[in-house]
Amino acid sequence: MAFTLPPLPYAYDALEPALDKLTMEIHHDKHHQTYVDNLNKAVEAAGVAGQSFEELFAKMSTLPTAVRNNAGGVWNHTFFWEGLAPADQAGEPSAELAAAIDADLGGMDAFKEAFNAAGLGRFGSGWAWLIVQDGKLKIISTPNQDNSLMDFAEEKGAPIMVADVWEHAYYLKYQNRRADFLKAYWSIVNWNKANALFEAAKG
Ligand code: MN3
Numbered sequence: 389m390a391f392t393l394p395p396l397p398y399a400y401d402a403l404e405p406a407l408d409k410l411t412m413e414i415h416h417d418k419h420h421q422t423y424v425d426n427l428n429k430a431v432e433a434a435g436v437a438g439q440s441f442e443e444l445f446a447k448m449s450t451l452p453t454a455v456r457n458n459a460g461g462v463w464n465h466t467f468f469w470e471g472l473a474p475a476d477q478a479g480e481p482s483a484e485l486a487a488a489i490d491a492d493l494g495g496m497d498a499f500k501e502a503f504n505a506a507g508l509g510r511f512g513s514g515w516a517w518l519i520v521q522d523g524k525l526k527i528i529s530t531p532n533q534d535n536s537l538m539d540f541a542e543e544k545g546a547p548i549m550v551a552d553v554w555e556h557a558y559y560l561k562y563q564n565r566r567a568d569f570l571k572a573y574w575s576i577v578n579w580n581k582a583n584a585l586f587e588a589a590k591g
Contacts, residue, residue, distance in 0.1 A: 479583070507566065
């Protein structure tokens with residue numbers, strides 16, 4: 389089974405004003421689609437077609453860079469879309485997640501500040517993540533299309549939230565102002581999704 393592009397889980401303009409319709413159209417229909425197309429070519433060329441993301445991530449260090457970049461590109465973007473929601477459907481952190489944010493990250497304000505700093509501090513292209521590592525919440529960032537599920541990752545763990553800090557994620561609306569994009573990100577975080585992922589990661 390070839391990889392396919394999942395539809396956005398909301399309308400292209402549903403995240404306005406934080407993320408504008410044209411950015412979402414280009415990001416999903418062009419960027420994400422290109423990762424899907426190139427992943428199908430890359431797994432075919434590497435002789436690993438038909439394998440799941442889980443299988444590919446577990447041996448990523450042994451696979452060609454084209455598989456690494458495009459498997460991450462497809463998976464990370466799907467995770468990013470699912471982790472966003474229109475502002476009126478964004479929900480709020482569960483009592484359990486909020487308590488863990490207090491205990492592990494020093495509270496919600498400190499969490500947001502550190503997460504945004506991770507995104508701002510990522511030179512070039514990459515991602516800022518909230519993960520569960522050894523039962524605790526941790527903020528990390530990854531370069532390019534890497535993630536914490538890949539076998540070579542320095543920081544491994546279960547992803548809970550992510551922000552795409554590639555310029556293509558925000559440039560049309562925010563130009564060079566990555567900090568403003570990261571500030572707006574908090575108005576469209578899908579807390580219901582984060583709560584469910586946290587619950588699952590804690591087992
Ligand atoms: Mn992107």
